[in-house]
Amino acid sequence: MTRFKDRPHPVLLVLVFLVLLGGGAYCAPTESCACFLKENMNITLSCGSNAAKQVRDALEYLELPENGCDGDAGDSNVGVSEECKMRFLVLQAHSDLCGGMVMGGRVAADATRDFQGMGYQPCFVPRQLDIMAPECPVLDCEDAAGIADAIEALESGNCESDCAAEGCGKAVRKLLMAYDNFCALPLEASLALRAVRGACDRELCNTNTVGIAYDPNEEACD
Known part of the structure; x- marks a missing residue:
């Protein structure tokens, strides 16, 4: 990694x-959000025009019951699928980097907190x-x-x-x-x-x- x-x-x-x-x-968190998203999901982390859609898509996937992302991820983050973990990192990275600049900034921040509380492990975004x-x-x-x-x-x-x-x-x-x-x-x-x-x-x-x-x-x- x-x-x-x-x-x-x-x-x-x-x-x-x-x-x-x-x-x-x-x-x-020790994993670089920018590098992880680029290397694993071909996503360039930014607060540009695509950020709102990426956050919305990630949140929709995480909250869809059939995807099973609302289970207990556990301290080692192994209780849910890899796709759920990656979608969480898309949400968390954009929320931390962009804040209110992305659509539903507060919603994204609250969702990030909720999923992290389930055991999802965050990546790292340097403070602007x-x-x-x-x-x-x-x-x-x-x-x-x-x-x-x-x-x-x-x-x-x-x-x-x-x-x-x-x-x-x-x-x-x-x-x-x-x-x-x-x-x-x-x-x-x-x-x-x-x-x-x-x-x-x-x-x-x-x-x-x-x-x-x-x-x-x-x-x-x-």
């Missing part, structure tokens, strides 16, 4: 991290540069207690409907930095971030430290 190049090695957290966060599958957003705070991947507090803040702080609530923005920025820097996180972290997408868009920060926009077409694949 193709791996995203020039990425730091994930930091493996100690067992206490799982205890603090109540267990759950690790969520540290937002020149209006501040830099993300420095993060220590081994700050298990701080990351656990951030997840708790998003889950219990009504952030999904009101991100202006105390602690929501700080929690979003901490988890965003952890996710984009490949810290070993439990599934709850990714689901919490996806749940507040849209409501917390104004609270985002830049994990893109290169200073240029990400172009999937320029990604080097093995």
